[in-house]
Amino acid sequence: MTLEAELRGIVGTAQVLQGGDLAAYELDWRKRWRGRARAVVRPGSTEEVAAVVRACAAHGASIVPQGGNTGLVGASVPDDSGTQVVLHLGRLNRVREIDAANLTMTVEAGCLLQAVQEAAAGKGLLFPLSLAAEGSCTIGGNLATNAGGTQVVRYGNARELCLGLEVVTADGEVWNGLSGLRKDNTGYDLRDLFIGSEGTLGIITAATLKLHPQPGTVSTALATLDWLDAAVDFLGLAQAQLGAALTGFEVMNRFSMDLVRRHFPQLQQPLPGAAWTVLLEQSSNDRPHDAAQRFEDLLALAFERGLIGDAAVAASLEHSKTMWHLRESIPLAQSLEGLNIKHDISVPISRIPAFVRAADEALERAVPGVRPVDFGHLGDGNLHYNVQAPEGESAERFLSEREAEVNRIVYDAVMAHGGSISAEHGIGLLKREELAQRKSPVALKMMRAIKQALDPKGRMNPGRVV
Amino acid sequence: MTLEAELRGIVGTAQVLQGGDLAAYELDWRKRWRGRARAVVRPGSTEEVAAVVRACAAHGASIVPQGGNTGLVGASVPDDSGTQVVLHLGRLNRVREIDAANLTMTVEAGCLLQAVQEAAAGKGLLFPLSLAAEGSCTIGGNLATNAGGTQVVRYGNARELCLGLEVVTADGEVWNGLSGLRKDNTGYDLRDLFIGSEGTLGIITAATLKLHPQPGTVSTALATLDWLDAAVDFLGLAQAQLGAALTGFEVMNRFSMDLVRRHFPQLQQPLPGAAWTVLLEQSSNDRPHDAAQRFEDLLALAFERGLIGDAAVAASLEHSKTMWHLRESIPLAQSLEGLNIKHDISVPISRIPAFVRAADEALERAVPGVRPVDFGHLGDGNLHYNVQAPEGESAERFLSEREAEVNRIVYDAVMAHGGSISAEHGIGLLKREELAQRKSPVALKMMRAIKQALDPKGRMNPGRVV
Numbered sequence: 001m002t003l004e005a006e007l008r009g010i011v012g013t014a015q016v017l018q019g020g021d022l023a024a025y026e027l028d029w030r031k032r033w034r035g036r037a038r039a040v041v042r043p044g045s046t047e048e049v050a051a052v053v054r055a056c057a058a059h060g061a062s063i064v065p066q067g068g069n070t071g072l073v074g075a076s077v078p079d080d081s082g083t084q085v086v087l088h089l090g091r092l093n094r095v096r097e098i099d100a101a102n103l104t105m106t107v108e109a110g111c112l113l114q115a116v117q118e119a120a121a122g123k124g125l126l127f128p129l130s131l132a133a134e135g136s137c138t139i140g141g142n143l144a145t146n147a148g149g150t151q152v153v154r155y156g157n158a159r160e161l162c163l164g165l166e167v168v169t170a171d172g173e174v175w176n177g178l179s180g181l182r183k184d185n186t187g188y189d190l191r192d193l194f195i196g197s198e199g200t201l202g203i204i205t206a207a208t209l210k211l212h213p214q215p216g217t218v219s220t221a222l223a224t225l226d227w228l229d230a231a232v233d234f235l236g237l238a239q240a241q242l243g244a245a246l247t248g249f250e251v252m253n254r255f256s257m258d259l260v261r262r263h264f265p266q267l268q269q270p271l272p273g274a275a276w277t278v279l280l281e282q283s284s285n286d287r288p289h290d291a292a293q294r295f296e297d298l299l300a301l302a303f304e305r306g307l308i309g310d311a312a313v314a315a316s317l318e319h320s321k322t323m324w325h326l327r328e329s330i331p332l333a334q335s336l337e338g339l340n341i342k343h344d345i346s347v348p349i350s351r352i353p354a355f356v357r358a359a360d361e362a363l364e365r366a367v368p369g370v371r372p373v374d375f376g377h378l379g380d381g382n383l384h385y386n387v388q389a390p391e392g393e394s395a396e397r398f399l400s401e402r403e404a405e406v407n408r409i410v411y412d413a414v415m416a417h418g419g420s421i422s423a424e425h426g427i428g429l430l431k432r433e434e435l436a437q438r439k440s441p442v443a444l445k446m447m448r449a450i451k452q453a454l455d456p457k458g459r460m461n462p463g464r465v466v
Numbered sequence: 467m468t469l470e471a472e473l474r475g476i477v478g479t480a481q482v483l484q485g486g487d488l489a490a491y492e493l494d495w496r497k498r499w500r501g502r503a504r505a506v507v508r509p510g511s512t513e514e515v516a517a518v519v520r521a522c523a524a525h526g527a528s529i530v531p532q533g534g535n536t537g538l539v540g541a542s543v544p545d546d547s548g549t550q551v552v553l554h555l556g557r558l559n560r561v562r563e564i565d566a567a568n569l570t571m572t573v574e575a576g577c578l579l580q581a582v583q584e585a586a587a588g589k590g591l592l593f594p595l596s597l598a599a600e601g602s603c604t605i606g607g608n609l610a611t612n613a614g615g616t617q618v619v620r621y622g623n624a625r626e627l628c629l630g631l632e633v634v635t636a637d638g639e640v641w642n643g644l645s646g647l648r649k650d651n652t653g654y655d656l657r658d659l660f661i662g663s664e665g666t667l668g669i670i671t672a673a674t675l676k677l678h679p680q681p682g683t684v685s686t687a688l689a690t691l692d693w694l695d696a697a698v699d700f701l702g703l704a705q706a707q708l709g710a711a712l713t714g715f716e717v718m719n720r721f722s723m724d725l726v727r728r729h730f731p732q733l734q735q736p737l738p739g740a741a742w743t744v745l746l747e748q749s750s751n752d753r754p755h756d757a758a759q760r761f762e763d764l765l766a767l768a769f770e771r772g773l774i775g776d777a778a779v780a781a782s783l784e785h786s787k788t789m790w791h792l793r794e795s796i797p798l799a800q801s802l803e804g805l806n807i808k809h810d811i812s813v814p815i816s817r818i819p820a821f822v823r824a825a826d827e828a829l830e831r832a833v834p835g836v837r838p839v840d841f842g843h844l845g846d847g848n849l850h851y852n853v854q855a856p857e858g859e860s861a862e863r864f865l866s867e868r869e870a871e872v873n874r875i876v877y878d879a880v881m882a883h884g885g886s887i888s889a890e891h892g893i894g895l896l897k898r899e900e901l902a903q904r905k906s907p908v909a910l911k912m913m914r915a916i917k918q919a920l921d922p923k924g925r926m927n928p929g930r931v932v
Contacts, residue, residue: 101698101816102847103705148649154710157649159658160626175908180814182846183614183623183889185662186901187931188913192658196651213706232567239569240679243751244620244710285709290756348646350567380648381568423649435652442641446920447654453919454912465653 003059007041007085010051015042015091025086028077029070029133033429035078037064040086046108046166046174046205049087053203054172056085062459063087065199067110067141070133072344073428075198075464076141089140092205095119103211104163104180109140109204116209125211128155128247132328140204146196148424150324153379154247154283155212157424159195166206167194170455178208193450198426199461201454215247215283219295220320223308224274228353230307231278231378235349237307238280241298245291248281249379250327255388256375259333260326267326270312278308278378279327281320330375331384338395340373340388341406347419349381356383359413363387366409367402382423385410411438427465435465469525473507473551476517481508481557491552494543495536495599499895501544503530506552512574512632512640512671518553519669520638527551528925531665533576533607536599538810539894541664541930542607555606558671561585569677570629570646575606575670582675591677594621594713598794606670612662614890616790619845620713620749621678623890625661632672633660636921644674659916664892665927667920681713681749685761686786689768689777690740694819697744697844700773701815704746707764711757714747715845716793721854722841725799726792733792736778744774744844745793747786796841797850804861806839806854807872813885815847822849825879829853832875833868848889851876877904893931901931 001009007016017025017040025040027033038061043049056063066076066088078084092108093115099105100123107116113134120127129142131149141147143165147158155161164179167190177191194201225231231251238246254273261269271277284291295313302308314320334340347355356374363370369390376383387406389398411421415438427435436444447466451458467475473482483491483506491506493499504527509515522529532542532554544550558574559581565571566589573582579600586593595608597615607613609631613624621627630645633656643657660667691697697717704712720739727735737743750757761779768774780786800806813821822840829836835856842849853872855864877887881904893901902910913932917924 099814099816101702102814104814146651146655148651152649156626159655160622169908169912173908175912176906177909179886180816180847180884181812181886181889183618183812183843183848184886185612185614185888185890185892186886186897186905187662187893187909188667188916189612189625189655189658189662190909190912192655193916196653196655201654213709215709236567241751243679243681245751285707285711286752286756286760290752294752346647346649348565348568348570350565350646377649381646382649418646420645420647420650420652422651423647424651426651427653431652439652440642442635442639443643443653443656446635446641446656449919450654450659450916453915 003055003061004039006055007039007052010055011041011043011048015044025066025069025088026077028074030072033074033077035080036082037078037086038083040088042088042091044091046092046168049203049205050168050172050174052087053168057172057457057459061085062462064461065089065203067138068112068133068136070137071141071145071428072425073430075426075428075461079463087203089138096206098123099180100125102180104208105211106178106206106208107139108206109138111139113137113139113142120211124214126214127209127211129158129161132331139207143195143204143207144197144199145426148377148380148382150250150377151247152377153249154244159192161210162191162195162207163210164208165191165194165204168203168205170202170460178206180208198428198465200451200465201460213285216285217288217291218320219282219291220314220323221280221295221299221311222271222323223278223280223299223302223311224271225276225278225308226274228276228356231276232349232352234278234302234307235378237302238298242282242294245282245284247283248279250279251375251378252277252327252330253372253374255371256330256373259337259373260329263333263336264329267329268322269326271310274309279323330373334373334386334388337388339399340386340395341399341403343385343410344423344425345385345410345414345419345421346380346382346423347414347417349378351417352378352381352383355413355417355419358416359385359410362409362413363406366405429464432465469521469527470505472521473505473518476521477507477509477514481510491532491535491554492543494540496538499540499543501546502548503544503552504549506554508554508557510557512558512634515553515669515671516634516638516640519634522551523638523925528928529553530927531555531669533604534578534599534602536603537607537611537894538891539896541892541894541927545929553669555604562672564589565646566591568646570674571677572644572672572674573605574672575604577605579603579605579608586677590680592680593675593677595624595627598797605673609661609670609673610663610665611892614843614846614848616716616843617713618843619715620710625658627676628657628661628673629676630674631657631660631670634669634671636668636923636926644672646674662892664894664931666917666931667926679751682751683754683757684786685748685757686780686789687746687761687765687777688737688789689744689746689765689774690737691742691744691774692740694742694822696773697742698815698818700744700768701844703768703773704764708748708760711748711750713749714745716745717841717844718743718793718796719838719840721837722796722839725803725839726795729799729802730795733795734788735792737776740775745789796839800839800852800854803854805865806852806861807865807869809851809876810889810891811851811876811880811885811887812846812848812889813880813883815844817883818844818847818849821879821883821885824882825851825876828875828879829872832871895930898931
């Protein structure tokens with residue numbers, strides 16, 4: 001029997017797609033990679049996923065697992081060989097259980113992140129993972145890439161929000177590692193090995209997630225700063241004053257805010273342009289008056305110490321959303337300005353200012369007039385340090401001629417400051433070569449040994465990560 | 467050259483111990499396992515650790531890494547073959563760096579946990595891992611066993627407090643995975659694989675740890691409850707009201723408090739005996755008056771809802787320490803009462819009451835008059851469910867005749883309630899057979915494949931975990 005016939009037998013004819021327009025499955029979100037699938041298979045249960053994996057193994061076909069296909073590093077689309085099976089998890093979209101007293105929920109991999117957030121909110125609880133693609137990305141993809149986002153400073157990455165996994169192994173066996181346990185020291189940490197492995201070790205089919213109480217009061221502010229060093233000091237002050245109530249600390253350079261001003265003039269910017277703007281958020285269960293007071297005390301203290309210039313505090317939830325909307329409009333404003341060279345880097349928070357100075361200067365030496373779009377999650381040491389062509393220059397030409405050089409300059413600066421070339425987006429296809437160059441050889445050797453141990457035939461998302 | 471001569475060449479003659487009284491290295495904390503070492507080697511640097519591992523590999527000798535030797539599952543002492551080398555990490559005890567702006571510190575594996583706490587406090591920061599053995603255990607051991615303790619409800623286990631590791635692999639190579647990064651998605655999560663692996667995959671020589679701001683105000687209370695179900699409801703209420711300010715939620719049954727009363731009559735117990743007593747702690751950066759008010763509001767609300775009976779709030783730091791001292795005296799009071807059968811289990815918090823009912827009833831059926839010493843970290847779903855012989859019966863005889871049966875009854879109840887047979891103490895020698903029986907075969911197969919991949923000769927702490 002052909003593989004296709006077997007797959008149809010497992011999931012039903014309607015769920016094996018071949019020919020026709022498969023762009024939604026074959027073309028990645030950034031439209032950088034377009035592959036060709038042997039077939040797109042859409043199983044409806046964990047057992048069907050396992051049977052599909054076994055059938056592919058028997059026929060020697062490799063598998064590309066796919067969730068919302070919103071990844072940014074080319075890990076979720078097939079190569080152009082026409083031999084890879086795309087295993088789409090979208091039909092595994094049930095919320096299996098919410099255990100409010102345990103502050104956990106168990107969901108299937110294909111649930112949209114937003115659906116997970118909403119299911120938790122429906123029980124008066126918070127699932128705090130939050131990122132721009134939340135309406136399209138799936139929780140399985142979030143876990144496979146250890147997604148970050150805007151609340152990491154308080155709640156951690158996807159990894160810290162997951163207690164247990166259900167995984168289909170490369171052999172097509174089901175590992176039921178779903179667990180509502182906050183403490184479980186029974187052997188090696190398989191959970192965290194699968195989290196962030198981008199589908200190269202097995203397929204996450206479900207997860208037990210950690211929930212948090214909903215905060216009662218959210219306070220948001222924007223503030224301007226003259227120096228990035230002041231932002232680091234301001235962050236330290238906010239951590240000391242607010243403790244765990246600090247849930248967001250974003251930073252944006254002048255050019256990134258100017259791009260929003262230029263391309264979205266209808267969005268009101270409450271503060272004038274400044275070298276740096278910080279977006280600060282507090283979430284608290286205090287009485288609203290106490291919370292507001294503490295937040296304003298912090299801003300007053302930061303002003304007294306000369307760390308911040310102007311500041312605007314959101315007077316309403318609506319106003320707070322507008323502030324976040326400014327921050328979240330930067331990626332789109334960049335696109336409207338023209339393609340740029342993107343980086344998703346992290347360095348220790350204390351070294352952020354030195355890193356930005358070093359990278360800015362080295363880039364300006366190499367490409368006079370170059371425009372860094374520098375913004376991101378300062379509270380996590382994570383910047384999206386993107387590089388826009390000099391004003392008036394062709395973006396396409398800049399990308400095609402300078403991308404390798406710009407990457408080298410930025411990543412050299414990252415490594416010199418003890419950083420990572422992929423903070424929250426993963427490795428995929430995009431950074432695989434870079435990783436092989438820059439990661440410790442001892443670590444690479446261990447990673448390859450683990451890949452060999454869990455996927456000896458190399459059929460799970462081959463060519464990605466290692 | 468003999469291995470011993472090579473080792474002396476690497477670390478110096480004084481640091482290779484052979485013959486004489488090696489009980490400190492050969493006998494475990496609970497005095498359950500006494501082995502015999504071929505030699506005890508005490509390297510003074512990471513490079514020396516790596517050289518020792520290479521020398522042992524060349525001579526085919528297996529290695530037992532040892533920190534404070536305070537583990538409870540027999541993972542840190544040699545077997546009785548006289549062929550294993552104990553690699554003692556105590557001389558790697560430098561604090562390499564504290565980066566206050568990044569809220570991180572880098573320490574060597576042999577630092578005492580208490581020294582790590584004190585070094586952080588010296589910079590006005592908090593390293594929140596806290597457990598009874600903190601004056602004797604080392605941070606390397608804490609990480610190798612993914613230690614838990616009393617503040618996990620807020621700050622997580624050792625795993626959640628570690629950003630990066632330095633590890634000597636089974637080949638004797640040094641992996642420098644020290645990192646002050648909160649976001650780093652560059653490949654498989656090797657860090658979390660070594661954390662909790664109990665020295666069976668490699669040797670942790672240093673770690674970069676996450677620090678937190680010091681809380682300004684700590685509030686502590688004891689409260690009595692008639693039912694364990696009420697404790698779960700009270701925990702939910704405390705989480706909703708206090709959010710991240712809830713830093714401790716311990717529960718103790720009547721018998722455990724009675725044991726403290728009997729063996730430490732000098733310790734004042736502010737509340738009368740009750741079916742259950744909860745120890746509750748809030749840590750906050752609010753103004754002291756606001757924090758105290760919120761804490762008392764919570765207790766008042768819990769009383770109104772009929773969840774708690776009596777309550778006592780600590781009026782001073784001294785008073786708060788006395789409350790914790792009561793809780794921490796339970797293990798010693800047990801010993802004074804006579805040996806008992808210990809368990810370190812977890813189940814989802816929501817299932818704790820049903821688990822305790824089921825285990826209590828099954829034990830009473832099997833051993834009429836049996837006395838469960840039931841206490842632990844309810845906020846993490848983790849109980850030390852220990853079992854004392856019936857009043858007047860010989861503890862030694864109870865242990866020798868009934869241990870296997872009692873373990874079976876307790877672990878059957880744990881599994882039936884979706885729990886773990888080792889919440890925070892690990893597997894070691896003690897629970898290796900139990901793990902092989904009770905862990906998912908798919909998980910065991912993956913664990914063995916990983917062990918084989920990273921330590922193909924099986925020389926790192928053999929016979930432990932897998």
